[in-house]
Amino acid sequence: MSRTGSFLSEEEICSFHDSMHLFPTNSQTTVHNKQMMKYLNTPIARSIAEDDNTYSSISLEDEQPERIVLPCNGEKVMLTSNLWVSAGLVNGSLGEIVTIFYKESTTPPQIPTFVVVYFPKYIGPPWDERNPTHLPIPAVKRNGRAQIPQKMAWALTIHKSQGMTLPKATIDIGKIERQGLTFTAISRVPYLQDLRISLAFSFDRYSKMKDNKNIARRKHVEEILRSMPPPDNLLQLIL
16 A cells, blocks of 8 residues: 555656556546647547448457547557567567558558557567567558557556566555455555555455455465475476
């Protein structure tokens, strides 16, 4: 609870302004992303997806390309498709838009030819020798829909952030505890000082977390693991 606003200096709170914000709901995430886009005060290249006669709107949400993408220079984005796994361009990769290219005589709301994105964790060969982590991201076609595979990512839902390690995060765990919600949000950063809790939660809520059946199951598994011999001894037993 020392990471809530009332315990942090104004300077430290300001240092989290550009950090990833995690929310329990999609609506909160959308509001924050649009607010951050307004701060950029830069033109937006609205892109409307192209659907063919095989497109189906009943696909799973996580597999569904966005109907409307709003790219602009300086926008924080998340890749929504596995483009090149071995090079680090995977669904969930975070980056920042550098520039947007269109073919001659093509303008918004048509889909850009490609969007150049800075991906700090990209490890493949450079597209631009001067900027080896800047990559062109063209539209992809999935489920009959063509669209640039990205979404705004100043904020994400806690569910979508699972498995990520973030340099800094501001979290809002909402008013209702869902399965693993608080643990998932808090554990996105490696150190406590990299975390800001935007809304404090009560000790009663914290104490009730231990009653979750999944917590009991996890403790049981941890006890089994602790009772097992060290890896070297276990290998000897197997052999």
